[in-house]
Amino acid sequence: MRPSAAIEQLAIIGVGLIGGSLARALRNAGVVKTIVGGGRSEASLARARELGVIDRYELDLAAAVSGADMVVVGVPLGAMRSVFEAIAPGLRDAAIVTDVGSAKGSVVEDARAVFGEWPNFVPGHPIAGTERSGVEASFSELFQRRRVILTPLPETATAALQRVRWLWQATGAEVVEMSAAHHDEVLAATSHLPHLLAYGLVESLSRWDSSQEIFQFAAGGFRDFTRIASSDPVMWRDICLANREALSAALDRYTEDLARLAALVRSGDGQALEQVFQHAKQARDRFVAMLEP
Numbered sequence: 001m002r003p004s005a006a007i008e009q010l011a012i013i014g015v016g017l018i019g020g021s022l023a024r025a026l027r028n029a030g031v032v033k034t035i036v037g038g039g040r041s042e043a044s045l046a047r048a049r050e051l052g053v054i055d056r057y058e059l060d061l062a063a064a065v066s067g068a069d070m071v072v073v074g075v076p077l078g079a080m081r082s083v084f085e086a087i088a089p090g091l092r093d094a095a096i097v098t099d100v101g102s103a104k105g106s107v108v109e110d111a112r113a114v115f116g117e118w119p120n121f122v123p124g125h126p127i128a129g130t131e132r133s134g135v136e137a138s139f140s141e142l143f144q145r146r147r148v149i150l151t152p153l154p155e156t157a158t159a160a161l162q163r164v165r166w167l168w169q170a171t172g173a174e175v176v177e178m179s180a181a182h183h184d185e186v187l188a189a190t191s192h193l194p195h196l197l198a199y200g201l202v203e204s205l206s207r208w209d210s211s212q213e214i215f216q217f218a219a220g221g222f223r224d225f226t227r228i229a230s231s232d233p234v235m236w237r238d239i240c241l242a243n244r245e246a247l248s249a250a251l252d253r254y255t256e257d258l259a260r261l262a263a264l265v266r267s268g269d270g271q272a273l274e275q276v277f278q279h280a281k282q283a284r285d286r287f288v289a290m291l292e293p
């Protein structure tokens with residue numbers, strides 16, 4: 001099949017923020033004929049159909065993927081293996097399966113446990129999202145000018161990889177490839193650690209006696225820093241568990257640096273504090289400039 005041919009039937013298992021946004025983006029790009037949703041709750045699938053995100057849905061996941069040439073699994077990491085098990089009997093031989101999970105080592109383990117070393121499985125992760133969840137929060141521009149990381153395995157077929165690359169490019173994303181282990185290290189530092197810190201800070205402050213007053217007088221900085229603590233707790237529990245090794249290493253490094261920073265505050269070392277802040281500001285300014293078109 002030529003990589004540019006439209007997808008005849010796309011199955012999306014887990015039509016939430018990411019699955020729903022992908023469906024919308026592919027439909028807008030005119031590269032998919034039929035979209036079938038699969039999931040666990042009829043109410044959200046019915047809502048997805050009502051919104052025009054999917055054409056129809058099936059609660060039986062093997063039925064949802066039967067006849068699909070492309071299957072995207074968009075469920076929380078803790079549900080990946082059971083979803084792979086449920087779809088396996090319905091997959092066509094030529095179907096390509098990909099996922100959008102935020103950690104890759106665990107998904108690869110789950111996929112291999114169910115499918116074996118199967119050439120048509122392509123692990124993926126769009127670096128795009130918001131703190132909102134569910135199909136109501138999905139929108140077609142979510143992936144535009146964002147990166148999608150694919151972590152192909154030694155057994156992954158080039159044609160399957162190219163097809164999934166093409167699918168993401170159709171949404172306006174830039175596709176990069178790396179190993180699953182490298183992905184998990186990088187994302188532990190840039191995404192999983194910041195989420196853990198934001199949840200931890202808000203939870204800690206909420207237990208202080210004066211928490212009502214603290215939140216009442218919290219300004220924009222607090223809101224900016226803690227926005228991601230409004231993300232879905234189940235999803236983030238799963239991410240922290242799935243990537244616990246790399247996340248623990250990132251946490252250890254950060255804890256050491258935080259202890260050094262605390263010592264500077266305690267000793268009143270203004271010069272050293274300013275140096276840390278200067279260095280951080282320069283790094284962030286460079287990073288923000290890099291993101292701008």
Ligand code: NAP
Nearest residue numbers: 014015016017018040041044075076079101102129133134
């Ligand atoms: P979401 O909006 O909560 O959507 C998850 C979907 O999966 C919902 O439709 C949910 O159905 C369904 N689901 C949950 N458990 C299921 C199960 N056991 N069997 C079948 N369906 C199930 O979450 P999301 O933000 O799209 O995240 C989905 C995946 O994308 C996760 O693996 C996450 O790591 C990854 N990801 C998220 C982001 C982000 O910023 N949000 C970014 C990149 C990647 P119900 O309606 O029944 O709950």
